Amino acid sequence: xxxxxxxxxxxxxxxxxxxxxxxxxxxxxxxxxxxxxxxxxxxxxxxxxxxxxxxxxxxxxxxxxxxxxxxxxxxxxxxxxxxxxxxxxxxxxxxxxxxxxxxxxxxxxxxxxxxxxxxxxxxxxxxxxxxxxxxxxxxxxxxxxxxxxxxxxxxxxxxxxxxxxxxxxxxxxxxxxxxxxxxxxxxxxxxxxxxxxxxxxxxxxxxxxxxxxxxxxxxxxxxxxxxxxxxxxxxxxxxxxxxxxxxxxxxxxxxxxxxxxxxxxxxxxxxxxxxxxxxxxxxxxxxxxxxxxxxxxxxxxxxxxxxxxxxxxxxxxxxxxxxxxxxxxxxxxxxxxxxxxxxxxxxxxxxxxxxxxxxxxxxxxxxxxxxxxxxxxxxxxxxxxxxxxxxxxxxxxxxxxxxxxxxxxxxxxxxxxxxxxxxxxxxxxxxxxxxxxxxxxxxxxxxxxxxxxxxxxxxxxxxxxxxxxxxxxxxxxxxxxxxxxxxxxxxxxxxxxxxxxxxxxxxxxxxxxxxxxxxxxxxxxxxxxxxxxxxxxxxxxxxxxxxxxxxxxxx
Numbered sequence: 001x002x003x004x005x006x007x008x009x010x011x012x013x014x015x016x017x018x019x020x021x022x023x024x025x026x027x028x029x030x031x032x033x034x035x036x037x038x039x040x041x042x043x044x045x046x047x048x049x050x051x052x053x054x055x056x057x058x059x060x061x062x063x064x065x066x067x068x069x070x071x072x073x074x075x076x077x078x079x080x081x082x083x084x085x086x087x088x089x090x091x092x093x094x095x096x097x098x099x100x101x102x103x104x105x106x107x108x109x110x111x112x113x114x115x116x117x118x119x120x121x122x123x124x125x126x127x128x129x130x131x132x133x134x135x136x137x138x139x140x141x142x143x144x145x146x147x148x149x150x151x152x153x154x155x156x157x158x159x160x161x162x163x164x165x166x167x168x169x170x171x172x173x174x175x176x177x178x179x180x181x182x183x184x185x186x187x188x189x190x191x192x193x194x195x196x197x198x199x200x201x202x203x204x205x206x207x208x209x210x211x212x213x214x215x216x217x218x219x220x221x222x223x224x225x226x227x228x229x230x231x232x233x234x235x236x237x238x239x240x241x242x243x244x245x246x247x248x249x250x251x252x253x254x255x256x257x258x259x260x261x262x263x264x265x266x267x268x269x270x271x272x273x274x275x276x277x278x279x280x281x282x283x284x285x286x287x288x289x290x291x292x293x294x295x296x297x298x299x300x301x302x303x304x305x306x307x308x309x310x311x312x313x314x315x316x317x318x319x320x321x322x323x324x325x326x327x328x329x330x331x332x333x334x335x336x337x338x339x340x341x342x343x344x345x346x347x348x349x350x351x352x353x354x355x356x357x358x359x360x361x362x363x364x365x366x367x368x369x370x371x372x373x374x375x376x377x378x379x380x381x382x383x384x385x386x387x388x389x390x391x392x393x394x395x396x397x398x399x400x401x402x403x404x405x406x407x408x409x410x411x412x413x414x415x416x417x418x419x420x421x422x423x424x425x426x427x428x429x430x431x432x433x434x435x436x437x438x439x440x441x442x443x444x445x446x447x448x449x450x451x452x453x454x455x456x457x458x459x460x461x462x463x464x465x466x467x468x469x470x471x472x473x474x475x476x477x478x479x480x481x482x483x484x485x486x487x488x489x490x491x492x493x494x495x496x497x498x499x500x501x502x503x504x505x506x507x508x509x510x511x512x513x514x515x516x517x518x519x520x521x522x523x524x525x526x527x528x529x530x531x532x533x534x535x536x537x538x539x540x541x542x543x544x545x546x547x548x549x550x551x552x553x554x555x
Contacts, residue, residue: 023091027547029540030071030092035550036536037067041124045117046110060102065110066121067096073533076511080104080111111517114525122371122532126393127400129367129535131553132544135397136364138421139491142386142429143362143499144379145507148355148514149342149523156334156344156354213340221333259316263309270303341520343375356515358527361390362502366538368531369393373524379428387423387439394420424495435475443492446480506534 024030037043046062071092072083087093087101094101102110129135274297281292300306336342336354344352359382361370370389374382398419423442425434430444482488506512512530515523539545 024095028092030095032540032545032547032550033070033536034067034096036128037063037070039554040128040550042120045120046113049113060100060106064097065102065107068093068102069111070533070536071096073512073530074510074537078512078516080107083107112522114529115521118525118529122528125532125535126367126369127396129539129544130397130400131402132539132549133402134365134539134544135367135369135401137394137397137419139364139424139494139498140369140390140420141362141424141495141499142359142383143426143503144357144359144428145503146345146347146353146355147358147527148353149339150515150518151336151338151342151354153344153352153354155336155338157337158334210337210340217335217340255316256320259313263313266306266309267300270297270300270306273297339518341375343377345377356523359386360502360531361386362498364498366501367535368502369397371528371531373520373527375520380431380434383425383429383434384437391420391439422491424492424498426495430476432475435479443483443488444479445483445492446476502534506530510534
């Protein structure tokens with residue numbers, strides 16, 4: 001074993017006892033994980049938060065704690081108490097700890113330091129896998145998966161309920177402070193103080209803080225939504241008044257006002273027409289000429305244009321009333337008072353979970369090269385950011401991959417080492433912007449895959465006119481036509497295996513179905529750590545990560 005774990009500083013290793021080295025066979029995967037963390041990953045960010053020196057027993061080495069957590073997550077253990085028990089009872093964990101098992105408090109506190117430190121760990125694992133010949137970029141896939149948060153759906157509250165809870169918490173805090181003051185006056189005498197400040201006065205309740213955060217987020221979201229709607233409304237009204245109307249369907253908030261503007265213009269135009277006719281008729285009478293032929297313009301209320309504008313205004317008003325009625329029937333937006341950053345996420349079968357939406361980009365050989373944990377229920381807005389992250393990761397992989405002659409497994413792949421060849425994504429990412437934004441070639445489903453293949457078979461039986469780029473949804477129509485070709489069908493069929501296999505590995509084999517940490521920064525860091533563990537297991541199970549491979553990297 002190259003490096004020990006429990007030590008005062010990095011120059012004084014606490015070596016594994018010789019008898020403990022015989023507890024596991026030499027080819028056991030845990031030895032590989034120990035060597036990878038100790039010799040091939042940058043854990044300086046974890047070491048930076050470690051307290052050294054001073055009185056007391058030396059603290060646990062961060063390398064050891066990282067290895068413990070990696071092995072725990074790889075084996076479906078996320079509870080700090082279960083990990084502590086495994087460090088006493090499981091041979092592999094005892095070998096990692098070198099016989100010095102940390103307690104669950106130490107594990108929990110160390111894991112709480114993940115934000116800000118785990119990103120370098122994930123990048124280090126990707127670089128290591130690239131050095132071992134992994135990370136085929138000929139075809140990559142982007143997919144999302146819903147992951148349950150450490151919060152219950154029953155903890156969701158609406159805005160009014162949050163206001164009541166916030167008021168109750170404030171009243172409880174005031175009552176507690178008053179009771180503490182009265183108790184101190186009785187104990188120490190009025191006008192005197194004790195040696196300690198009541199804990200209620202210096203440590204605000206975490207529940208009250210979460211309620212306040214959830215309420216503030218709801219209020220900010222509602223204010224931003226109203227501000228955006230008002231800005232769109234003003235833009236359309238100003239454009240209409242200036243005579244340069246914007247194309248496209250106007251926002252709902254502006255339809256009544258725009259219809260009222262058109263009705264007013266129609267009435268003004270008819271009045272001007274009547275006034276002009278009367279002026280010309282009076283001029284002819286003053287000149288002794290006969291009046292103008294015909295009955296003249298119709299009254300304003302009888303004009304067909306005015307009647308059409310008035311009917312359009314009535315329809316807009318009726319539509320607004322119907323929209324307000326439906327909005328009143330819809331449930332109010334809610335926030336979770338256990339984890340305010342989590343959201344209600346739709347899953348298959350029409351059900352909902354309280355959780356997050358994880359975005360992952362996977363290489364052709366199953367390596368997660370880019371990841372992001374979001375609380376957005378939709379996938380579309382994340383295509384471009386994840387594509388940029390994947391391109392950055394691809395450059396890193398290309399820079400660290402070995403020469404082709406040393407990686408026979410890469411032969412026959414369409415990955416030529418020049419970056420990403422093609423991106424596959426499902427229909428959740430389909431939009432004209434995502435189809436046309438800068439980046440590598442992509443196939444994004446415009447509907448269910450089975451529907452696309454059925455359409456292709458029908459088109460082959462009875463070919464019709466093809467959709468052109470000049471159609472209103474040109475990029476989407478072009479992508480639909482491309483996915484209906486035999487080449488498009490064959491290429492897109494690879495998406496399921498590439499994109500969804502890592503999610504099955506994480507949720508089924510690693511048994512990671514629920515986050516342990518709360519709040520988006522901590523939950524995102526835990527998901528990043530989980531993806532790093534997945535990549536490390538992938539390297540071990542595919543035979544890329546071996547003792548010989550690590551020895552060759554060290555030489």
